[in-house]
Amino acid sequence: MAEETLKSQITSAMKEAMKAKDKNRLGTIRLILADIKKVEVDERIDVDDTRVLAILDKMVKQRRDSVKQYTDAGRDDLAQVEANEIEVIQAFLPKALTDEEISELITSAIAESGAASMQDMGKVMNLLKPKLQGRADVGSVSQKVKAALAQ
Structure with a gap:
C-alpha cells in the first residue's frame, strides 16, 4: 500500500x-481541513503533500503573528488559544531544522548559486525555500542569508 x-x-x-472528544484539537484540525478544501475549490485541484505543507506553514505564520499582536495588546488568553493551535498544526509538519542545519543549507545554497552580493539573494532563497518548507521560518532564514551575503 502506498504511503499515506x-x-x-x-x-x-x-x-x-x-473519538477522544478533544474539542480544542478537533477545532484546529477542522480549520486545517477547511483551508485545504478552500485551496482545492478555489484552484480546482487536489492538493499534494507539498501544497499541504505550504498551507500548514502559512497557518503557523498567521498564528505567530496573532500571538504577537494579542500579547502586545495584553490579551494573553487569546494568545494562548493561538499558541495551542500552533502546537496542533506543527504536529503535522516535519521536524524543525536546527540552527546548524539552517546555516549549512545557507552556505551550500550560496555556493551552489554562486551568489556574491545582495542582488543574488533571490537565487539563494529560491534554492532554500523548497528545503525549508514547513521546517523553518523563511523570514528568519532570509535575515540570515542577508547577513551572510553582506559579509
Whole structure:
C-alpha cells in the first residue's frame, strides 16, 4: 500500500480527536481541513503533500503573528488559544531544522548559486525555500542569508 498522504493523516487525526472528544484539537484540525478544501475549490485541484505543507506553514505564520499582536495588546488568553493551535498544526509538519542545519543549507545554497552580493539573494532563497518548507521560518532564514551575503 502506498504511503499515506498528509491530507489523509490530518483526516485520520480529526476522527481520533472526535473519538477522544478533544474539542480544542478537533477545532484546529477542522480549520486545517477547511483551508485545504478552500485551496482545492478555489484552484480546482487536489492538493499534494507539498501544497499541504505550504498551507500548514502559512497557518503557523498567521498564528505567530496573532500571538504577537494579542500579547502586545495584553490579551494573553487569546494568545494562548493561538499558541495551542500552533502546537496542533506543527504536529503535522516535519521536524524543525536546527540552527546548524539552517546555516549549512545557507552556505551550500550560496555556493551552489554562486551568489556574491545582495542582488543574488533571490537565487539563494529560491534554492532554500523548497528545503525549508514547513521546517523553518523563511523570514528568519532570509535575515540570515542577508547577513551572510553582506559579509
